[in-house]
Amino acid sequence: MSPVFTRIAFALSLLSAAPLAAAPCGNDGSGFAAWKSAYAQEASAQGVGAAGLSALANASYAQATINADRNQTGVRYSLDEFMRIRWSDAYTSQARGYLAQYPDFWASLENAYGVPPEVILAIWGMETGFGGNWGNANVVNAILTLAYDCRRPEFFGPHAIAALKLVDRGTISAGSIGAMHGELGHTQFLPGNILAYGVDGDGNGRLDMTNMTDALASTANYLRQKGWQPGQPYQEGTANFRVIEEWNAATVYQRAIALIASRIAQG
Incomplete structure (x- = not known):
């Protein structure tokens, strides 16, 4: 082969090996359609199949999600304010009721993952009121x-790819409904966390985060995989409190979960 053709072949090999250029981000919906077209190449390269790519092609810009993301206020509340808005004595009683009604289930979770039931119940109640409010946004x-x-494409990009892969697997659909930031199910898992930590808790061969058993087993698995230490305390300053930080980055949320769990356990 001539030196010219050798150089051309080498250049083409570099082009084929080069990573795809990232799809350009935007601050409003005007560029969303063009972004989807570019993003489809990235998604395909990362293993997203036909169903996921179809969901991507048919997706709509979620202005309500952007509005919610720009106007988050909860992290600025004091613990007392946060508890007043997000929790109640009735929730504590409801959690204790679930604990008394399904003792074998909670014992099986703790045996499998080492996470005490009051922590799972606190998260479940805090996230969706024990399944009463999953949100109304298209995930x-x-x-x-x-x-x-x-604002945060580096964080949400992997979750977007995960969501499309979950569509491929039939775990969610293009029409699945959840919270404003794409969280889904009883304890509001982001798609990447469903993919990484989701557990088929009821053993029916299908992972379904709208199923209570699957969602709560997945929550326990997430905490254990993040470093939960069975039998150890979880109040502020402990190793297990740092695991609660992995669930939600807001300090007021973490403190609320630890406080609520202790109240449930006191019953």
Whole structure:
């Protein structure tokens, strides 16, 4: 082969090996359609199949998600304010009721993952009021919008790819409904966490975060995989409190979970 053709072949090999250029982010919906077209190449390269790519192509810009993301206030509350808004004595009683009603289930979770039931109940109650409010946002639209938005694409991009892979697997659909930031199910898992930590808790061969058993087993598994130490305390300053930090980055949320769990356990 001539030196010229050798150089051309070498250049082409470098081009084929080069990573795909990232799809450009945006701060409003005007560039979302173009972003989806570019992002489809990235998604395909990362193993997203036909169903996921179809969900991507048909996704809509979620303005309500952007509005919610721009106007978060909960992290600025004091612990007392946060508890007043997000929790109640009735929730504590409800949690204790679940604990008394399903003792074998909670014991099986603690035996399998080492996480005490009051911590799981605190998270479940805090996230959705024990399954009473999962949100009203289209999960795929929300997570893709956040992956496109220029504020935090590095964080939400992997979750967007995970969401599309979950569509491929049938774990969620293009029409699945959840919270404004794409969280799904009883304890509000982000798609990447479903993919990494989701557990088929009831053993029916299908992972379904809208199923209570699957969602709570997945929550326990997440905490254990993040370093939960069985039999150890979980109040502020402990190793297990640092695991609660892995669940939610807001200090007021972490402190609330530890406080609520202790109240449930006192019953």
